[in-house]
Amino acid sequence: MPIKQLAHVCIFARDLDATKQFYTQVLGLDIAFNFTRDGRVFGFYLHAGGRSHIEVFENAEAEFDKTNRINHLCLEVTSLDEMIAQIRGQGVEITDKSLACDDTWQAWTADPNGTRIELFEYTDKSAQFVGGDRVANW
Template identity: 65%
Template sequence: MALNLKQLAHVCIFARDLDETRRFYEDVLGMTRVFDFTRDGRVFGFYLDAGNRSFVEVFENASAEYSGRNQINHLCLEVEDLAEAVAHIQTQGLEPTEPKKAVDDTWQAWVDDPNGVKIELFEYTAASAQFTGGDREADW
């Protein structure tokens, strides 16, 4: 049994100013917005294509600090088979969350590294918003 890691799927960052952050990543770095996260009809986050099935996920957080803390919310790793990955992690004495389908139609589970860094494990589906687009209403 193994994790069957495919690649880094995305890095999630917090943004004090969502519009300015979007302009930077789109206009300066040349990334393309794939979809928005909305809550109550208001955009509070978005996904940007970083190429080769890798993405930058951005969420609004007005209190984010950039003095060496709170810059990256989590790392997301794409795996071949999420159930197998969770089973493998459990054999290492850790308890990841149960796999669930997220609002972006990907399967996900979570585990913390020894430093408390959140690691999201991702298995894409044919309907994943990263590839099909379409804004998604958050359920959290």
């Protein structure tokens, strides 16, 4: 198969500093590198595990609705309970942990631009590993 893996998801940020603070301080991701133009940072790349990244570009005029942004991005975590505590400790809202129909634990938050973020913890029964159709209960 020629496709190896997801390389990155790109989002726009109305407030680049607030977005950087959210992804680095609240979610704890590291910056891989910055994009600069005319001597100033206008975007950055975040490590999102393995060779996956989140690419962010400043766009103060971006309008965010269901027609011109991604639905959500999903980040796998090693401990959803710890991640929920970390995010709430930063004063950011996040849903309680719930078991999804694919037998993965999940919780939801959003970045300062309204981009929805699913935090995901696999189980031994997760459909991603054991297969089988699942009935969506949402």
